[in-house]
Amino acid sequence: MKAIRTKPAKAVNPLFSHAERRAARIAGKEYETSQFIELQVGEEVEDPHAWRLCVIGMAAPADDECRQRVLKYLGDPGRQQLIQDLKLLRQHAKTTKLSKKDARYLEIMEKAYAVDLGLAPSPVRGGVVILDGPPDETDETNESNDQ
């Protein structure tokens, strides 16, 4: 399964060691191995879990397998139900003062599902998720979000 990075990211450098850095510091030496590796936009990622990066907006599918898995995730009935529940809760919040806990819940979920709730522009329209997928399918997806 392949994806292409659309945002810069970091990974832990497997060569870095807290123990070696500590030893170097005690010995008064420089420890030049950095803790993290910078990951560049445009880099191709091949991994069975590459789709996860796509659904959180950090990468775009680069093959059909990844694209299908992303669409399967986005269309998951449980997820769709959650989005519907959030929409209902948002409607409810307009007329009723939510408890502090529910308000916090809604705040967090609105940020996590901003695109689905129409609060943020969809990266799908910008071709982030579906690079060369059928345009009609993309449009339908976005229209359903706007409802």
Add this chain to the structure above:
Amino acid sequence: MVAAAHKTLATEVQITITATLTEIPFLDNIELDVGENKIHNVLGVNNNYEKPVGTGVRGVGSLSADVVALDPTDAVVQAVMAAFNDQTEVVGAVKLAGSGETLSVKYIITKFPISLKAASVITGKFEAVIVDKVDLPEA
């Protein structure tokens, strides 16, 4: 219809997904304890007070947080749950508030209790032990 990038809390716990550090969403009240420095209490013949002396040994550190609103359908949460189920040693990091200083941390998720008391909101806890000795950042 893509979930937006998760909101950024001041402090983040991160997990590696596909060789990429990714924030674990929905966490609040994050606590990082890099472990207790173990000491010996030494009492000399002419002393009337036990003198604590560092042993060079650090106790096991831990990482904990409240899960404010657990979304079991979230792709990252699912990866966290899989790491818990498999008792995987997670290669992750903790991004500290303010400075943005990030510490690489290997951890094993030990507890992930879920509370279903509220009808509409699933909350929980996240608890992990730190596998390797981690130093606090120095200037």
